[in-house]
Amino acid sequence: MFKANSFLDVIKHLVVIGIIVALFIVGFFYFYLPSATNHGESISVPRIVGMQLPDAEVLLDDQNLRYYVNDSSYSSDMKPYTILTQDPAPGAKVKENRKIYISVNMKNPPMIKMPKLIDGSVKNAELILKSYDLKIGKKTYVPDLQENAILKQFVNGREVKPGELVPKGSVVDLHIGDGLGNTEFEVPDVVGMPVDEASVVLVGQGLQVGNIFYDASSTEPDGTVVKQRPFAEVGAKIRVGELVDLWLAGEEPIQRID
Structure with missing residues (x-):
């Protein structure tokens, strides 16, 4: 308990109390609070596109980041669970524990309806298959008067009709008329x-x-x-x-x- 014997002592006491309060404020806002909240510190988001999900999870965990799968797609050119997109982008500065939104490649392809290629040209078939994310496979020319016309379409050796369900990314083999016949x-x-x-x-x-x-x-x-x-x-x-x-x-x- 401060004891004031004179007005000057009161002034001294007030100055000391003011200094203590000022030190407390400075210490709290400029030392404790920045340390507790990592003020001014940021993490550079690593590039995880193209990585397998388990590998990306380890990398993000090492950098105190999290991930959330908000979308999925399918590409036959990539392995299952390959990361396709990420947000924020690689190199972005974020706080610790920030959530990285990603999309991954599905393990099983979705089923889509087989388009109609019959009676169309080979060039047209290639454009249609590409738009459906299907691949053109073996082209076999067979005797027929329709030159360069698609006669039959096959997936895994089985003839498929337009509208039948096939896995996205399937390879489609074609039988094509040779215009004259080779027999x-x-x-x-x-x-x-x-x-x-x-x-x-x-x-x-x-x-x-x-x-x-x-x-x-x-x-x-x-x-x-x-x-x-x-x-x-x-x-x-x-x-x-x-x-x-x-x-x-x-x-x-x-x-x-x-």
């Missing part, structure tokens, strides 16, 4: 047949009727095939989609002009 077979013999019957035979074997010529000197009934090219000789071969020219008995029809 050779013997030239069919249509000489002696009426032209209508000959046309059915040729088209039924994947061939096309080419030029039509007429032979007025023939003694066969009009419209009968008296000659063909290529000839149906022994060993003669032809491929799907090729043309067969025909010569018909009779006069060439007169074209009417209206």
Whole structure:
């Protein structure tokens, strides 16, 4: 207890009390409080994009940071649980115990509907598959009149129809028409047949009727095939989609002009 014998002593006592209060204020706000709250201290956020989640967790824990998974996606080009994005960005200054928001690559791909590629071109199929996050696989050309057209689509060796569910990132194999066909077979013999019957035979074997010529000197009934090219000789071969020219008995029809 301070004892004041005079007015001067009172002034001295007040000065001492003021100094004590000032020291307390300075000590609390400039020493204790900054130390307790890490005032002025910050941590540089490490780059964790591309890391596996367990590895990133250890790194963040070592730097007194936390993480929170707020989104997930899927990419077949990355391993499961690979970190895809982070916020704050690498290099940002944050306080200790700050939460880092991340998105990770899913372990299992989501299922999506198979797009329609049938009857479209290969180039168009590549664009569609890319937009669906699917990959184009083996391209097999098969005999067909539709050149460069998609005939069938397969995933894991199984033919899939448009609208069927397939895993995102799947590899899609394609069967594509070669325009002519690569299988050779013997030239069919249509000489002696009426032209209508000959046309059915040729088209039924994947061939096309080419030029039509007429032979007025023939003694066969009009419209009968008296000659063909290529000839149906022994060993003669032809491929799907090729043309067969025909010569018909009779006069060439007169074209009417209206």
